[in-house]
Amino acid sequence: MHTYHRWGTNLYVSDYIFNQSVIGLWRTNMEKNKLIQWGAKFLICGTLLHGASASALTLNEYLDQVKGDSTAYKGSAEQSEGAQLKSREADLIFTPKLFAEARWGYDGKPGNPKMYDEVKSQYYSLGVSQQFSFGLQTKLSYDMTRTQFEGLAPTSPINPSKYWDATPKLELSMPLWANGFGRTAQANEEALRAQNIAEKFSSQGQSLNILAGAEAAYWKLAAWQDVVTIQEQAKQAAQSILDYVSRKKRMNLGEEADVLQARALVEARTLELQVAQNEYLEAQRMFNKFLNREATAKVETLEKVNYKSLEQLAIPAARPGSRADVEATNAQLAAARANAVITLERNRPSLDIYGNYAMNGRDEEYNEAMKESGKTDQDTAFVGVRFSMPLNIGAASDTKAGARKAERAAELNREYAYYAQEIDWTNLTRNLQDARDNLRLLSRIEDAQKAKLENERVRLRQGRTTTYQVLLFEQDYTTSAISKVKSAANILGLQAQIKLYQASPEGGK
Known part of the structure; x- marks a missing residue:
């Protein structure tokens, strides 16, 4: 450094002027000056030690x-x-996505001819969906629906009045244009x-x-x-x-x-x-x-x-x-x-082909409906085409x-x-x-x-x-x-x- x-x-102090003006005083006070010098030395040493103990803040x-x-x-x-x-x-x-849905409600609008007072329903769905990098969109789900007819007319052909529908379902969609x-x-x-x-x-x-x-x-x-x-x-x-x-x-x-x-x-x-x-x-x-x-x-x-x-x-x-x-x-x-x-x-313009396939089971009991849904004699399947394009x-x-x-x-x-x-x-x-x-x-x-x-x-x-x-x-x-x-x-x-x-x-x- x-x-x-x-x-x-x-600097700039003439030796001649300085010596002539102070040398006599210095000689008559030599002992006093020695004490001052020793005190100054101790003071300097203390200052140096203090400075050494205080370290600098580094970058x-x-x-x-x-x-x-x-x-x-x-x-x-x-x-x-x-x-x-x-x-x-x-x-x-x-990434595959888990989805679920639950729904409860009723429908009281009158029929023609009127066969019941209202329909109560429950709907539950659980499934997995995924979009693949090559364009295919898939959805695999299991749906459960409970239907209950209230106030059935004696002449109503609806039987039974309450039942479960179990539906395992696969949905596919593939875009071909957009x-x-x-x-x-x-x-x-x-x-x-x-x-x-x-x-x-x-x-x-x-x-x-x-x-x-x-x-x-x-x-x-x-x-x-x-x-x-x-x-x-x-x-x-x-x-x-x-x-x-x-x-x-x-x-x-x-x-x-x-x-x-x-x-x-x-x-x-x-x-x-x-x-x-x-x-x-x-x-x-x-x-x-x-x-x-x-x-x-x-x-x-x-x-x-x-x-x-x-x-x-x-x-x-x-x-x-x-x-x-x-x-x-x-x-x-x-x-x-x-x-x-x-x-x-x-x-x-968009052009998509899509298709659904589902197996269906129905019974008054929840467990029996699930068993029925594993059979293919009541299945549902369809394919379709969707097209749209901007007119402007x-x-x-x-x-x-x-x-x-x-x-x-x-x-x-x-x-x-x-x-x-x-x-x-x-x-x-x-x-x-x-x-x-x-x-x-x-x-x-x-x-x-x-x-x-x-x-x-x-x-x-x-x-x-x-x-x-x-x-x-x-x-x-x-x-x-x-x-x-x-x-x-x-x-x-x-x-x-x-x-x-x-x-x-x-x-x-």
């Missing part, structure tokens, strides 16, 4: 907190998981699954974007801590210059112009420090936003930016995977194709054309999404490489500016240069140090975006 030089500690710990505390992240994550689970609904289309061989059912399955998968990837992309934003916020706050430190040290150094030239002026060893220049530098450094602190507070508010905290909540100590490792950053040679929003376009295309099929089939041919044709255009639009959207992803990836890796190279150059510039500044400080103490020249070098060094920090923050933000490109087991190209 790069350590910034403490400019205000021993992974912060992201775990975001996952646990951010309602935005939890909402998108829950939505993604929910969409994944909802996609299983497509499996239910061709939805021929299960095209609509298959498309419904695909559309339902694809729509939920698209929603899953869309929500997953939102979750990843939140984490990438949180990572960038973490490193920006960490970097702006360094910016504030640099500006604080720059202000201290400026104040040291002002103190130095002011003492020289009071001793008639300096110029008033030097004092004015130094005072202007202090004011400028004060403003720059205030701006840096404001930017730091803004970064802190963004940091807390991802944790659903109060904007001004206290922030833990963060990891230090490792500038050296960033200078050696390896640029990914290939894209590791597709972004979630791009993966969503695959599912959206599949859904569009399936919906186009559904629209086309729904507006075709123009509307049906336009509807089909619209479905094809919607499918084509989804294809174009998917094609552009992959193209844009490649451009975005190229820009991202290029920007990351440029930022890394800039950081290397800025590090060398900072070292050069630091060496130049330190050399000029020595020349100032030797009376071989002017205060104004040192101020210029001071400005150059501060600018280079801040540029380096901001460049590192830019790299870390770009690094976070790389995590949006992940290999996915579903979809892809």
Whole structure:
């Protein structure tokens, strides 16, 4: 980790002036100074021990907190998981279904001639139905019906007056034109699954974007801590210059112009420090936003930016995977194709063949009726054909054309999404490489500016240069140090975006 030089500690204080003004006092108070030094040492040791015990909040710990505390992240994550689970609904289309029905009632309308007062009935049905992927629809059921005639006329031929009907029944239906061989059912399955998968990837992309934003916020706050430190040290150094030239002026060893220049530098450094602190507070508010905290909540100590490792950053040679929003376009295309099929089939003429077969048993007793239903001498069977077609041919044709255009639009959207992803990836890796190279150059510039500044400080103490020249070098060094920090923050933000490109087991190209 790069350590910034403490400019205000021993800089711009003339050895000669300092020694002449304080050396006598120091000698007469040597014992007292020794006690103060020992106290300072204990204080420093205590501070270091306290700092060592307080560990910094790592990036992974912060992201775990975001996952646990951010309602935005939890909402998108829950939505993604929910969409994944909802996609299983497509499996239910061709799954056998159990059905049951029970009904009780009576019919009191008069007959002609009137043979009874009313008919009471009970109906019970239990069965299984299934739609097969090749289009066949089946229903196998067992029906029980109890009929009871109340107030039979003496001349009524109805006998017995109450009885049970037991009917095992098989019903079959096969579409031949619209939805021929299960095209609509298959498309419904695909559309339902694809729509939920698209929603899953869309929500997953939102979750990843939140984490990438949180990572960038973490490193920006960490970097702006360094910016504030640099500006604080720059202000201290400026104040040291002002103190130095002011003492020289009071001793008639300096110029008033030097004092004015130094005072202007202090004011400028004060403003720059205030701006840096404001930017730091803004970064802190963004940091807390991802944790659903109060904007001004206290922030833990963060990891230090490792500038050296960033200078050696390896640029990914290939894209590791597709972004979630791009993966969503695959599912959206599949859904569009399936919906186009559904629209086309729904507006075709329909031609279905169907058939029923049932065996019948009737008796006054429930058990006997069930026994009778197993015999085929009282069975029922029929087959039939159903046909229908829309008469508004123009509307049906336009509807089909619209479905094809919607499918084509989804294809174009998917094609552009992959193209844009490649451009975005190229820009991202290029920007990351440029930022890394800039950081290397800025590090060398900072070292050069630091060496130049330190050399000029020595020349100032030797009376071989002017205060104004040192101020210029001071400005150059501060600018280079801040540029380096901001460049590192830019790299870390770009690094976070790389995590949006992940290999996915579903979809892809």
